Amino acid sequence: MVNIRDLDPGASPLDYFGAELRRLRESAGLSQQQLGEIVFCTGSLIGQIETARKIPTPEFTQRVDAALNTDGALSRLLKLVLRSQLPSWFQPYAELEAKATHIYTFQAQLVHGLLQTEDYARAVLGVLDQDRLDERVAARLARQRILDRDNPPLFWVVLSEAVLYQEIGGSEVMRNQLARLLAFREREWVQIQVLPFAAGTHAGLLGSFTLLRFDDDPDVVYDEDYGTGQMAADSHEVRHRALRYDHLQAAAMSVDESAELIARVMEERYGEQP
Known part of the structure; x- marks a missing residue:
């Protein structure tokens, strides 16, 4: 099933990452399933990340950057995403x-x-x-x-x-x-x-x-x-x-x-x- 939940990109770094991934994928004219096949994962995983239900890994992000020709934009954003998962005091x-x-x-x-x-x-x-x-x-x-x-x-x-x-x-x-x-x-x-x-x-x-x-x-x-x-x-x-x-x-x-x-x-x- 395709994940199409609306996101508020300003809600969190993870939401922003998901919104950017969706924007870049759609600009490339690819479905979630098609992108998944290119980067060796399921379309469902693409959908979970686009809807901020799952956190991306560095390896996944590097493959998507290469597939969508983003010049490393998502990998740079991932650093903020991962840091946001740490406790606020840390x-x-x-x-x-x-x-x-x-x-x-x-x-x-x-x-x-x-x-x-x-x-x-x-x-x-x-x-x-x-x-x-x-x-x-x-x-x-x-x-x-x-x-x-x-x-x-x-x-x-x-x-x-x-x-x-x-x-x-x-x-x-x-x-x-x-x-x-x-x-x-x-x-x-x-x-x-x-x-x-x-x-x-x-x-x-x-x-x-x-x-x-x-x-x-x-x-x-x-x-x-x-x-x-x-x-x-x-x-x-x-x-x-x-x-x-x-x-x-x-x-x-x-x-x-x-x-x-x-x-x-x-x-x-x-x-x-x-």
Whole structure:
């Protein structure tokens, strides 16, 4: 069935995307079914996206841009669409994260969002709340594209050893997640250290946090909290948090030792030789 629901393009970025897709498709003289055949999907999916019932993926959007000869217009719009799916309180941080040249983070309980697999992210975001889960997962995965840029930020991660043992989504999801962490060893701009249980009392006991650094703007510290987060650019607070991070890096295992531990946990706890 053809989707012809009227849209208010000003209602949301997703509605605007749908209206633009419909306008461009009709200008090309194509039906939903015809466009679907060109970009290897169903006409129904085209209709769902045009009526803002489903969020487009980057791959879908790139194929449609090519098919409709839009010069990348929809792909540029998609960035706004995906960002709009993030919680309103998180959007200012996501904008700064995308501009940062250096990202330093300590994670006490979970793999950082920039490193999560789709299944791991789905398990985390779906706890007690399945509403618009596909859209929220897509928005989280879209943030990871900053690591694929030609000039990515330096991303340094210290994970508590507990993160490796906290089973999120089941053993297969965890096995794939730990394999993904190991795969990042091939990227010189991503460094992962594990803070072992043997470290005992450490500088991250108050919780997870992230430091963002920029070429021409003040550093920012972001503290994670239950269901929200707080940012601060106060120089004293940033220095204090930077000192904590230095202590965490010093107490953590080396990058190579951390990879060995991740591989061992992956094999022994989740049942597969990496």
